[in-house]
Amino acid sequence: MEKILNYANPAWYAEGSKLSGRARLIEVLDDISDKIETEFPDDLDVQAELHHKATEIYQANGNYPKSLRHAERALEIRRVLFGDKNVEVAKDKYYLGAVYLKFLKINQSLKLHEEAAATFREIAPDNANLSFLLEDLGGIYRGHWREFDKSEKNFTEALEIFRQKDGEIHFNTARVYFELSWIFAEKGDFSKADEYFREGTNRLNQLPEANIKKRLPRFQAAFEQAKGNRRKAEKILEDFLAQTDENAASPNVKDAEELLEQFYGANENYEKSIQLQTKLIKNLNPNVPPDKIRIGFRKTKIALDFYRSGKNTEADAMFAEGYQIYCTVPAENFKIEYHNLVAECFIYQKRYEKAKLILEELLAFFRENLPPNHGQTLEHKKLLEKIEKAGSADSLSAAVQAKR
Numbered sequence: 001m002e003k004i005l006n007y008a009n010p011a012w013y014a015e016g017s018k019l020s021g022r023a024r025l026i027e028v029l030d031d032i033s034d035k036i037e038t039e040f041p042d043d044l045d046v047q048a049e050l051h052h053k054a055t056e057i058y059q060a061n062g063n064y065p066k067s068l069r070h071a072e073r074a075l076e077i078r079r080v081l082f083g084d085k086n087v088e089v090a091k092d093k094y095y096l097g098a099v100y101l102k103f104l105k106i107n108q109s110l111k112l113h114e115e116a117a118a119t120f121r122e123i124a125p126d127n128a129n130l131s132f133l134l135e136d137l138g139g140i141y142r143g144h145w146r147e148f149d150k151s152e153k154n155f156t157e158a159l160e161i162f163r164q165k166d167g168e169i170h171f172n173t174a175r176v177y178f179e180l181s182w183i184f185a186e187k188g189d190f191s192k193a194d195e196y197f198r199e200g201t202n203r204l205n206q207l208p209e210a211n212i213k214k215r216l217p218r219f220q221a222a223f224e225q226a227k228g229n230r231r232k233a234e235k236i237l238e239d240f241l242a243q244t245d246e247n248a249a250s251p252n253v254k255d256a257e258e259l260l261e262q263f264y265g266a267n268e269n270y271e272k273s274i275q276l277q278t279k280l281i282k283n284l285n286p287n288v289p290p291d292k293i294r295i296g297f298r299k300t301k302i303a304l305d306f307y308r309s310g311k312n313t314e315a316d317a318m319f320a321e322g323y324q325i326y327c328t329v330p331a332e333n334f335k336i337e338y339h340n341l342v343a344e345c346f347i348y349q350k351r352y353e354k355a356k357l358i359l360e361e362l363l364a365f366f367r368e369n370l371p372p373n374h375g376q377t378l379e380h381k382k383l384l385e386k387i388e389k390a391g392s393a394d395s396l397s398a399a400v401q402a403k404r
Helices: 002-008 015-019 025-039 044-060 064-082 087-102 106-123 129-145 148-166 171-187 190-205 216-226 230-243 251-266 270-282 289-308 312-328 336-348 352-369 375-403
Strands: none
Touching: 002 015, 002 025, 015 025, 025 044, 044 064, 044 087, 064 087, 087 106, 087 129, 106 129, 106 352, 129 148, 129 171, 148 171, 171 190, 171 216, 190 216, 216 230, 216 251, 230 251, 251 270, 270 289, 289 312, 289 336, 312 336, 336 352, 336 375, 352 375
């Protein structure tokens, strides 16, 4: 604690001298997180807990590479201390599994989530992490494996725990009702989907926190998207953003804008997607590493939307900016989607060899980390097929031209 307080001291001999005594807490964490094991060389339990806390903070701030390093180290230390069947070990498995999701290491993430859930059920069924872990498992089975029955089972188990622990009128309880409504909608059971959505809405509207109630449009939009009502889903979010008095930094606004942008892209509404992504980029800081990656990702995505809209000149200019960031950031910091975006832009530019090189390098990753029918896997296969067809067509065209 004395060391942390010294970051507010600008004197030459103090930790705060590097930042004139004006260090933000996240900057303090950046400076001290690599010193955990030298500061506490003889106390492994303290090391593990500090690594765990760093995991949580870095993940919440979007710095997933640092979060990953601390999550792996926390689990490694606690396994040495306690063996595999231990509550703290289960907690670290849960957190590491959550970080793996950010890197699309879906198979490893699912394994850690399932192992942690089994441990909690067996030796600590009242642990506060179990209900949230089951909720996340439901999301993994729904979003990545498309196994709706397993998703429903985990969400239902989480719901019962939340109802017993937090009561009927609580955000946790309401949220899982919404998540189950999406599952039933995607299974085609619209009657049950409507029933669960009403239950969630009823509970959310009874909550005293006005800020939480403002999340309803996002839940409603996701529900309509799950039912196939794409334009209705977009309009719900558009109306919410037009009517809200919250600023752009508000979590409600940011989450709604990012969800709306996903809908625009999925629904091939490229012009609106470009407009919204341009706005989102303005709220990012290029001097912050996670934001720099987001800027590059979004610029590349905008370029792809331009290509798909037939605006090649604008696309080339925007892709040059996105690709420049792609080339300057360590590859392990990327979302896998970034690689696919770059490859697809190369395809539009008819630079097939460069696109193929990126995609082939990803093959081993997809085979090891993603379910066979995962959306990214299927997209990856489509892009490789597109390259093969385009390459054959170009070869045929060149042969015809040569004969002429």
